Amino acid sequence: MRIGIAGITGRVGRLLVQEVLAAGAVLAGGTTRHPEQAGDLARILPQNTPLLADMAELARISDVVIDFTHADTVIPNARALAQGGAAWVLGTTGLSPMQLDAVREAAGHIAVVHAANFSPGVTLVQRLATMMGRALPAESYDAEIVEMHHRQKVDAPSGTALAIGEAVARGRDVALAEVRESGRDGHTGPRKPGAIGFAALRGGQIVGEHEVLFTSADEQISLAHKAFDRRIFATGAVRAALWLENRDSGLYNMEDVLGLPPL
Numbered sequence: 001m002r003i004g005i006a007g008i009t010g011r012v013g014r015l016l017v018q019e020v021l022a023a024g025a026v027l028a029g030g031t032t033r034h035p036e037q038a039g040d041l042a043r044i045l046p047q048n049t050p051l052l053a054d055m056a057e058l059a060r061i062s063d064v065v066i067d068f069t070h071a072d073t074v075i076p077n078a079r080a081l082a083q084g085g086a087a088w089v090l091g092t093t094g095l096s097p098m099q100l101d102a103v104r105e106a107a108g109h110i111a112v113v114h115a116a117n118f119s120p121g122v123t124l125v126q127r128l129a130t131m132m133g134r135a136l137p138a139e140s141y142d143a144e145i146v147e148m149h150h151r152q153k154v155d156a157p158s159g160t161a162l163a164i165g166e167a168v169a170r171g172r173d174v175a176l177a178e179v180r181e182s183g184r185d186g187h188t189g190p191r192k193p194g195a196i197g198f199a200a201l202r203g204g205q206i207v208g209e210h211e212v213l214f215t216s217a218d219e220q221i222s223l224a225h226k227a228f229d230r231r232i233f234a235t236g237a238v239r240a241a242l243w244l245e246n247r248d249s250g251l252y253n254m255e256d257v258l259g260l261p262p263l
């Protein structure tokens with residue numbers, strides 16, 4: 001399988017190079033906005049690996065493209081991949097509703113795995129969060145999600161925190177947009193009944209930590225996940241890319257990749 005990497009110079013992109021090669025796949029090439037400045041990548045790339053500024057070109061030479069870049073790239077990347085026919089593993093977070101629509105539209109033409117977090121642990125946390133949302137009544141148990149990441153992270157709350165929030169909302173049979181409370185500051189008034197709250201902390205080199213807490217007047221139950229090494233995301237994304245081989249067009253997630261039965 002020929003795997004292309006969008007955002008090959010990035011924190012996850014560089015780990016993807018190693019994981020694609022370790023999986024025995026062919027590294028088709030990668031995108032960067034500055035191919036002429038990516039000289040230091042040569043140390044980890046097989047000779048003559050194409051570094052391209054254009055996603056359409058990468059789509060032409062790849063069976064699947066793994067994409068960890070920036071939300072601004074999602075709409076053009078969706079079009080380029082749908083036209084080029086390569087499958088898409090998308091890990092970029094901070095997507096707007098319009099960018100999410102572009103992902104769904106692309107999935108009408110190509111196979112797409114989209115996940116805010118490619119670690120098996122977080123995939124399980126999302127599932128457990130749905131079960132907890134279902135079992136713990138919103139009138140009694142206040143749901144809050146706390147996330148911590150490194151100082152370079154540009155979006156908040158993290159994609160994973162929002163995905164956990166969606167999972168709790170699904171369990172409660174409500175739309176997250178209707179009950180979401182983020183960025184409390186100043187005279188906010190009391191907590192709204194049934195709200196799902198978010199808090200985002202940033203500092204140092206924290207890889208990614210998430211906790212969802214359900215607090216009632218009498219008890220608290222929480223579910224926490226810590227990623228110790230960013231490589232867990234790269235390994236999961238390559239697993240998703242291999243799983244996509246010969247897959248029909250459609251939108252898939254990490255639960256599909258891990259083969260978890262529907263809840």
Ligand SMILES: NC(=O)C1=CN([C@@H]2O[C@H](COP(=O)(O)OP(=O)(O)OC[C@H]3O[C@@H](n4cnc5c(N)ncnc54)[C@H](OP(=O)(O)O)[C@@H]3O)[C@@H](O)[C@H]2O)C=CC1
Nearest residue numbers: 007009010011012032033069070091092093116117118233
């Ligand atoms: N789903 C998951 O499991 C995970 C998701 N993520 C998400 O993946 C994305 C990338 O994370 P990370 O590797 O840490 O980020 P980096 O900033 O380290 O890398 C992103 C790369 O994307 C390229 N890029 C292309 N277009 C843009 C643009 N418009 N603005 C900024 N960069 C651009 C840059 O390469 P160049 O400058 O060479 O063009 C950059 O090196 C983020 O959205 C992050 O939240 C991160 C970890 C896990």
Ligand SMILES: O=C(O)C1=N[C@H](C(=O)O)C[C@H](O)C1
Nearest residue numbers: 093116117153158159160208
């Ligand atoms: O930007 C990161 O680093 C991460 N982003 C993802 C997110 O927004 O949830 C996943 C992981 O937590 C690391």
